[in-house]
């Protein structure tokens with residue numbers, strides 16, 4: 468087993484008297500795609516927010532490659548290689564697809580416009596932007612304004628921007644939500660491609676059981692903020708306790 472890239476230990480957050488995430492301890496490894504499932508209100512998004520830094524834990528820790536990051540801001544965690552796809556929020560809607568990707572590549576390289584950089588440096592960034600454009604099959608849409616893209620292509624662009632940030636940890640919240648059946652397989656293929664790079668750790672919150680089945684190497688189940696089950700998909704899906712609390716309430720809705 469590889470060394471975990473991300474670990475949460477007894478991670479807990481309280482909102483007043485309500486414990487939304489309760490002492491969740493879990494280790495995530497490179498090359499592994501973990502899907503986090505659970506009924507509505509189980510604490511999945513809150514757990515994600517505690518990892519990416521939108522929320523700060525009441526107690527417990529988050530560690531990235533052995534270094535504690537529990538109290539860091541979201542942007543500081545992004546510098547540590549934690550990348551989360553947010554629907555539309557990191558798109559510049561009035562710029563083109565290619566411009567959005569270029570800006571993200573530049574931000575990743577840590578520069579704005581700089582008069583004294585050699586031209587070759589900018590060529591390298593432009594080459595990288597083209598690479599992510601092609602990898603996400605957005606080349607035919609390169610010069611379209613982001614705001615004018617259909618929803619499914621906007622979500623592909625979000626994946627492109629996330630890839631351009633070159634994180635070690637990829638976090639996706641329901642990546643095919645609101646997407647037509649035509650587009651969903653494209654996004655799932657992109658996520659499979661990320662997973663195939665064995666150095667990346669992928670975390671996904673997902674309700675749709677077909678997406679869970681298509682992608683998961685491992686499933687963790689949250690229920691009332693607690694870690695209820697953790698293991699290979701077949702084992703978790705067939706466990707009676709999971710069927711009782713999760714599948715019994717959600718499969719029909721998926």
Ligand SMILES: Nc1ncnc2c1ncn2[C@@H]1O[C@H](COP(=O)(O)OP(=O)(O)OP(=O)(O)O)[C@@H](O)[C@H]1O
Nearest residue numbers: 482485486487505506507508509510511512513514
């Ligand atoms: N900022 C907050 N203040 C108070 N309570 C909150 C806050 N954020 C989340 N909660 C509560 O914490 C619990 C877990 O919510 P969370 O959104 O993490 O669940 P979830 O599993 O992602 O649900 P869903 O599948 O419906 O998105 C819920 O009871 C929710 O009302």
